Amino acid sequence: MRMNAGQTFNFFPIPTDIHFGAGILKTLPTHVKALGTHKAFLVTDPGLKAAGILDRVVSLLKENAIEVEVCGRVKPDSSSSLVDSAAQELRQSGAGVVIGIGGGSSLDTSKAVAAMATNPGSCTDYAGINKVRNKPLPIIAIPTTAGTGSEVTYWAIFTDEARNLKLAIGSYLIYPTIALCDPELTLNLPPAVTASTGMDALAHAVECCTNNACQPISRALAIDAVKLIGLHLRSAVLNGSNIESRYGMMLASTMAGMAMNPTRLGLAHALAMPLGSWDLHVPHGVVLAILLPLTMEFNHLAEPDRFVEVAEALGQRVDGMSRLDGARRAVEAVRALARDVGIPSTMSSFGLQERHIGPVVEEAMKSGNIPVNPRKVTAADLEQMLRMIL
Ligand SMILES: [Fe+2]
Structure with a gap:
């Protein structure tokens, strides 16, 4: 490291x-x-x-x-x-x-x-x-x-x-x-709730260990949380009675929570608060699950080394690859995980419409998660991201 x-x-x-x-x-x-x-x-x-x-x-x-x-x-x-x-x-x-x-x-x-x-x-x-x-x-x-x-x-x-x-x-x-x-x-959580809450924990871990406020102690907790989620989320969703997977996911969630206290998070969480406001009630975990691959796609270009670490934690082989190609593996791995656990790719079924974009972006830009995001972001960037998930 x-x-x-x-x-x-x-x-x-x-x-x-x-x-x-x-x-x-x-x-x-x-x-x-x-x-x-x-x-x-x-x-x-x-x-x-x-x-x-x-x-x-x-x-x-x-x-x-x-x-x-x-x-x-x-x-x-x-x-x-x-x-x-x-x-x-x-x-x-x-x-x-x-x-x-x-x-x-x-x-x-x-x-x-x-x-x-x-x-x-x-x-x-x-x-x-x-x-x-x-x-x-x-x-x-x-x-x-x-x-x-x-x-x-x-x-x-x-x-x-x-x-x-x-x-x-x-x-x-x-x-x-x-x-x-x-x-x-x-043990009895339904698969959809297991999936979306597990992706929220992944978002905590990934945003924490790739943002500009991260430091070695938070990173150690967050990277291990990423590893645990890569190993256990699919099986926790597909076989909810698997206590080993449930143990791994709860441990990951707690470790990611500890990691993020001093670091804040990033773009996905900046958008999550307003996407749960007004007449929008997209569950927090679903927001994160849908947004995380998009925000990683946007961010990995700015700090590829941090995303290479995430790719490795998710079990991706990055030997011999360029830094950018290795970083892209993290984006692909998260996208594949979201797909495998049944996360939708848009928010249209949760009522997100074009008219929401302006107010959501305005609120998101006030978030304390924006200044620590690894890539400088504008309102126009966020608008473009939201249009991709309408
Ligand atoms: Fe969260």
């Missing part, structure tokens, strides 16, 4: 205590009690109730003499009013810990709710970086998808109801206190 001897960097270790392994969910009561409380506020979505996971978790807590109040109405990209009303319920409940269980929306909502329980006003007041002033209640994050990495990040994304726009709270204070990563919880 080539070194940039002139680079100075910061890697802040995450404060989250990560417990990882098949069946690790059963340790949840121990962690709740270690936090000094016997009452939990659980944030989740209706899908977890339907899957039987919510009842299992509630029974586990009650059998261990832990009271639990459930907020089970999280929707994809929770609204600001849901976050604010759940925070009010949390304050009234007297719970001493917030447990978030589910996909990225449930985990992000639990982080925002825990923060709003100890900070005045509305969650919309805290959109941006490090605006949370008071320490939130402790958070235990339990992912049931392998993609967002929210269990180890300092981001909480929700929708500002007044503007119908996705916003993010970014704060060192909202890192989960504990992450319980149990790959068994993903």
